[in-house]
Amino acid sequence: MVPLWWNIVLGVALFVIGAGGVLLRRNILVVLMSLELLLNSVNINFIAFGHYYADSRGQIFAIFVIAITAAEVAVALGILVALVRNTSTLRADDVTLLKG
Template structure:
């Protein structure tokens, strides 16, 4: 059986990679992808504890996280499309106005 800490370590590594991507990348789409990576590492944690504690609640929470992620991506990509239409920039450090 795989030790619990290995799963937690994998989840921490993926979370840190995602965090580095969110902080370092310039393209807003890549930042969103790295956000997905971070949410996914949280899911690994939830399901690991669901398995090790033999409790369904972790899996149910993971389903909710996945649903929220889908909603978030839909809204975020709609905002990206609206932004591209108005200002034609996707650099995170150039997006500083809420009005066109």
Template sequence: MVPLSWYVVLGVLLFVIGAAGVLLRRNILVVLMSLELLLNSVNINFIAFGAFHDDFRGRIFAIFVIAITAAEVAIALGILVALVRNKATLKVDEVTMLKG
């Protein structure tokens, strides 16, 4: 059996890598992948703590996060397709179309 602390350390490492990707990268696709990494690290911790406490609610929360993430990705990719049609760039700094 793998100790709970290993799952927590893995979740923290993935969260830090994802947060660094969101804050430091300028490509929209890389930022979206970093957001996915953030959410998956939270899922790891939900499932690990649920299994540690012998409770199924951690798995249920993880399923909800996965469903919300799927919806977020579908909407974000639709916005990206529309953005690439109007501007031929995926850099965050160069996209100012949505400003009011």
């Protein structure tokens, strides 16, 4: 049996790594992967607390987050493909397409 605090520490570590990737990196794909780390760290905590309290709501929330994340990735990758075709760059600083 894995103690609850191990899962919390793992979730916090993944959240810190993901937040660092979102805040420090310039490549849009790396930022997208870091967002996935953030959401997966939240899923780990949902499932850990759901298991600890013998409640299935944590698993249900995690499934909803996974479904929303899959839709977000599909839309984001479609936007990135269109962006690369128009500007041929993935650096967030170089993208000025929406500026007026």
